[in-house]
Amino acid sequence: MNKNNLSKEAKLTNRNVYVSYKEKGNKKYINSTVLNALLMEVNDFKSFSELILNFDKEIKDINRFKELFNKVNGGYPLAYALGKANFIDLEIKVNKYTLIPRPETEELVTKAVDYVRKFGVPRGNICDCCTGSGAIALAMKKYFPDSNVYACDHSKEAIEVAKENSKNLSLDVTFFIGNKVNPIINSGLKMDIFLSNPPYVEHFDEIDEDVKKYEPLDAIYLKNGYEFYEDFFKHHKEFMKEHFMMGFEINYDQEEKLTELVEKYFDVEHTAYSFSKDFYGKMRFLFIFGGVVIEE
Ligand SMILES: C[S@@+](CC[C@H](N)C(=O)[O-])C[C@H]1O[C@@H](n2cnc3c(N)ncnc32)[C@H](O)[C@@H]1O
Structure with missing residues (x-):
């Protein structure tokens, strides 16, 4: 190796890679958070502080960095x-x-956890319907290790990933494959808590082009954005206990119609419900509490 090559090699520190790829990256996709995540990955660093401590050391795998960078860029x-x-x-x-x-x-999960703690909602059996990667179910199991947590999805491939997550994280969740809440109904189980982030976006043009291109469309888009909620509400007595909490992620424009559906399918004298916004200020969550006596 001649002297020139040596000095070229020696310049491949994490810092230099960071600076030069920040410069050449597409601003829409490449920012500090993304570059730090890529650098942590290709160096096998477990934390951001490990990256900072090694910022002036040579990058471990520049080829993998370039490969990942090109994809994300x-x-x-x-x-x-x-x-x-x-x-x-x-x-x-x-x-x-x-x-x-x-x-x-x-936020759906942290709100549910807050409500459980604040209102003493029973939490023996918890269900995450439309679980995808298993995120909601696994987080609930982490918060409430002594609860029985169940999760379902119609995608066999998604359930495989969710099961792998459950194993890797040592968080025990029972998974079902099937349409909407049917597998839970068929199991005969009754839930204390039911959470769901179902597909709900019915305005196709509002979905980001990259989301359409890369993420599973049936996880997001639905011709009738109320289909899942209506199904859950209509059949709730078949899979919920008498005292329960149901929590849903919803679209920003669904409050009015969902209010109608809650009033149609629940015993409103013994049910409390509330809508709330996400941290972006958009209407995003609906929680329904069953078996609650409402004070006049
Ligand atoms: C919005 S994603 C939510 C995924 C995950 N719970 C999350 O919050 O990241 C909706 C999920 O619903 C599932 N799904 C779509 N149609 C379904 C159906 N008919 N029955 C059951 N699950 C369905 C998709 O496979 C997807 O995993």
């Missing part, structure tokens, strides 16, 4: 490129068969 989701995503404090495997868990869904 072309719009391929970072989580799919890495094969993993963070959900609350869990590292979850994801692939093209599973939706990448969103921050709003983390």
Whole structure:
């Protein structure tokens, strides 16, 4: 190796790679968070602080870095490129068969946990319907290890990923494959808590082009955005106990119609429900509490 090559090699520190690829990256997809995640991945670093401590050391695998960078720079989701995503404090495997868990869904879980603690909602049996990667179910099991957690999805491939996550994280969840909530109804189980982030976006043009291109469309898009909620509401007595909590992620424009559906299918004298917004300020969650006596 001649002197020139040596000095070229010696310049491949994490810092130099970071600076030069930040410069050449497409601003839509490449930012500090993405570059740090890629550098952590190709160096096998477990934490951001490990990367910072080694910022001036040579990058471990520049070819893998370039390969991942090119994918992400072309719009391929970072989580799919890495094969993993963070959900609350869990590292979850994801692939093209599973939706990448969103921050709003983390909020659905943290709200549910807050309600359980605040209102003393029973939590013997918990279900996550339309589980995808298993994110909601696994997070609930982590919060409530002594609860029985069940999860279902119609995608056999997604359930395989969810099962792998359950094993890797040592969080015991029972999985079912089937349409909507049917596998739970057929099992004869009755839930205390039911959470779901079902497909609900009915305005196709509102879905981001990269999401359409890379993520499973049937996880998001639905011709009738109320189909899943209506099915859950209509059949709730077949899979919920008398005292229960149901929590849903919903679309920003669904409050009015969902109010109608709640009033149609639940015993409103003994049911409380509330809509709330996500941290972006968009209407996003519906919680229904059954077996509650409402004060006049
Ligand atoms: C919005 S994704 C939610 C995934 C995951 N719970 C999350 O929050 O990241 C909706 C999920 O519903 C599943 N799904 C779509 N149609 C279904 C059906 N008819 N019955 C059961 N699951 C269905 C998809 O496979 C997908 O995993």
